[in-house]
Amino acid sequence: MARHRRELLHHFRLRLALAFGLLGLVFLVVIGRLFYLQIIRGAYYRERSRRLILSHERIRSHRGTLLSREGLPLAQDRPSFDLALLLGRIRGARRIVRRLRRALAPPRWMVRRYVRTGPPAVKFLANGETAVTFRYRALFIDPYHRNQDVKQAGERAFRLPAEYRQAVRPAVERLGLSFRGAMEGVGGHFIAIARGRESLNSPCILRQALPLKLAMEVEVRNEAYPHFVVIPSARRAYPRGRLAAHTIGRMAKLLPQEYESHKASYAGSERKRYRMNEIIGRQGLEKQYNVELRGLWGEEILERDAGHHRYSTLDLVRPVPGADVQLTLHASLQRLVEDAFSRSVGACVILDPSNGDVLALLSRPGYDPNHFSADYPKLRSDPERPLFHRAISGAYPPGSVFKLVTALAALRYGLDPETTYLHCSGSLRVGRRSFGCHSAHGSSNLRRAIQRSCNCFFYQAGLRYAGGRGILEVASWLRLGHPTGIDLPAEKVPPLPELVGTGDPVNWSIGQGAIQVTPLQMAQVVGAIATGGAIYRPRLLKRVVWPGRAGPGAAPRPQRTVQLRIPPAHLKAIQAGMYRVVNAPGGTARRAWRGWRRSFKVAGKTGTAQRTTARGVDNVGWFVGYAPFDAPRLVFVVVVERLTTREAGGGTAAPIARRILEAMPEDLLRTPAAASPIARAGTD
């Protein structure tokens, strides 16, 4: 009973005391740990928090290589060094950013009455200060502000501390950079920080691709280069220079508005998302296959010391390298084409008609993507438009090359391939107008008319048999007026002319008037004739080679756009005509092709079109065709522009095509073609 009484008295109180004892023990351990961290190790942590900068950085992934058909690199990432200045250690850097942010925000009175017409303009004054100008337009037209730009100029936003300028100046000059340019770079970086596009801890890059010698100098003699750091980076290099520059494309920084729209629309993996200031593919294949080439960003949370040196890594997510993209483009054939063109302005397409593989694609004049940014001002203002991809987007009058289309249209509407003879007396009167031919060819059937490129024959074929409607109909079947769908981002094709009344069949039938085509479209037309009516979507992608995956990736299946049903007799006549253009006496390309020694035969068609541009009247010379004649493996289109009005396609474009085909690697011709039996029509 006594035991129970004791328990009775102390039961709750005892248990409460024991429970509090346990809680107190935990608190004591916590206090002990606090004592250790704050009192014993306090100095260490204080120093560490003062000395080390924590930063959350992204790690660029290795961008994949663009490979030619043979496996040669056409565009690749090369390790390089960037020279950068550190801004975080500038005295009062945060204050500068705060002031700048205030200066960049428009004043309130302005917001109420004006609308912004552009980002504020930033100008660097000679004394190292910065002036910010706001561009605003009056919202309401009132008598005082007649809808003019209002500029609030001369806002002196910030000035870098003199000691920083003095410390940096000798080093900048020793590196051969302009001090003013460097300070402008720093100012621009500060403005990017104020706009929230960069962080204060991110180094301001002054020069990319620093020569190795200078990089080592800065690294080794670190004390002579205060605030400078060398950052390992990668540079996109184009080892073959100008080769296929338009097709390969180029890289550029993501624009702020692109970033915003991408951010708003994107719903995929965070690591695939575009980042601020990222360098992305801007044109050509670099843009088309940007997603595959790019890989995934890595991320790292790390500590750096005052000299931007890595101190410790707290968290790391490795980047995933991008895939290599192998192209159908044959680098040595492309080289051949570029050499054959020498200084001519124009374009060339060579493709495999049995699957759409583009083997060579040239646009002249070109540029060297390795020096793009330096050359850009000159390239942009050049009247020859060297940045324009003529092979896929250049709209040219086709001239006599279009007679192939007229021929197919006339055959469809009753012209007999063998027995219809039409007379040429040197010109043709239609109503009150006279249309000329380059000589009086007498009476010809279709193959002879193609061989001699007789205008009168095709005037009559177009007028009597096809009509304007028929020509446009067949042209549309041959995909003229439609994009080819090549895997390049900037294809732009001219529309076919509108049919008004009966149209203008006379001019259209010889490829003049409102008819315009791109070289790539013309290659499709020739491909259809060579293979018996099949048109494949042109493609530059051979396969995507993912890193870490065994074996080459699967090649995409060829995509057939259309399969026309052309009667074999019609095809045979046109093919025979094209054969004779090159090989028979009196053919329009006969002179250029004389003395041909290679084992295979070529079929072709010349063309010359007059065009009127802003710079006056010039001639466009064409030579299109396919080879080998009996088993077509490739289709070629050569366009030369800026000819005088006396020059013709047979004398300009045909010799270029011959130079290309003469040196053509044998292996491109030998592989068995998936050609239809019709394509092997006899040589008559």
Add this chain to the structure above:
Amino acid sequence: MAVKGYFRRFDWFTFSIAGALVVVGLLSVASASSSGGGLRVLIPTGTLKKQLVWVFLGALALILLTSFHYRQVLRSAYGLYIVGIILLAVVLVVGRGPGGVRRWIVFGPLRFQPSELVKLIVIITLAKYMSENKDYLRLRGLVTPFLLTLLPVLLIARQPDLGTAFVFLPVLFGMLYLGGARVKHLGLILLMGILSLPALWFVMHDYQKQRVITYFYAGQASRHAQLSNRYQREQAATAIGSGGATGRGLGRGLHRFLPARNTDFIFAVIAQEWGFLGCLVVLGLYALFFFSCGAIAERTREPGGRLLVVGITALVGAQAAINTAMTVGLLPIVGLTLPFISYGGSSLLASFLGLALVLNVSMRHPIVFASERYEMARTMDRMDHT
């Protein structure tokens, strides 16, 4: 109750201690979310304004909950319990949260975390059950309190929110222990629990293990989040250590890189800005709060009220202990707030409601119609049994 009587009976002492903790919390939230130091901290940021709104709401709830007798709360305990379970089930379906966890119910701008309220509801339910059924003094009788606790624990662990789920265990054990359950029984259960974990693990098939893992980790902890734990620890240690003995001063901490600095890791901000001495003060305030609660429990003879106070004290104590131990790097990182101090509406509201219950018990001295003291009743019970 007349207003005058209300004020006279109000437990101003306990209330002031909790109020002091709330003020500490407001200052820390202000400085953790502000950009300047010194007095600039007092310029209200969005975070601080929100927290002030919640303090106001919490105070209103406190007045409301102390204005009627706590027995009425106990009376509706089972109804509350069902509502709580339904809320937890609903949050598993429609809940939102960072990284795929389902933790909050979102109504427009309002975000509400049911698990914070369920903590209190479970305490109320246990107090009600244990004040009316004395069979927990036997081993078999412990089954019901355990089941009552485990159901919400499993639902919360599914969200997944292991920290909150875990905190129910010290509450349950604390209430059973102070309610008079036999140490032998509690020890046995604890031992069995500890032993069965690895044993269970060994007899389970691989796919079952996988299921258990995915049960608790469903959607949680992307690789990045797991990796970030080390980062967070380092950051917290640097922040705490750099505070030294007297701290950097209000708003002068460098905690820009400290994740969850307003919520789970607010103690690191306090440690950095107020130093070791400041930490002692804060922990001292907590200790005072516990003692004050202990005194209330001790002088309350009515078992329901006493168990209510005991449960809430255990909850606040466990959360404070786990949170501070986690912040200083003694425990793995789990998502638990520091009561009265951390930013966050649901957490603060729950703290206020808990405080209101304690004050409510403290204000009322119900007449117990048993002639014996509460311990006596229980002892008699036990004697009958033996």
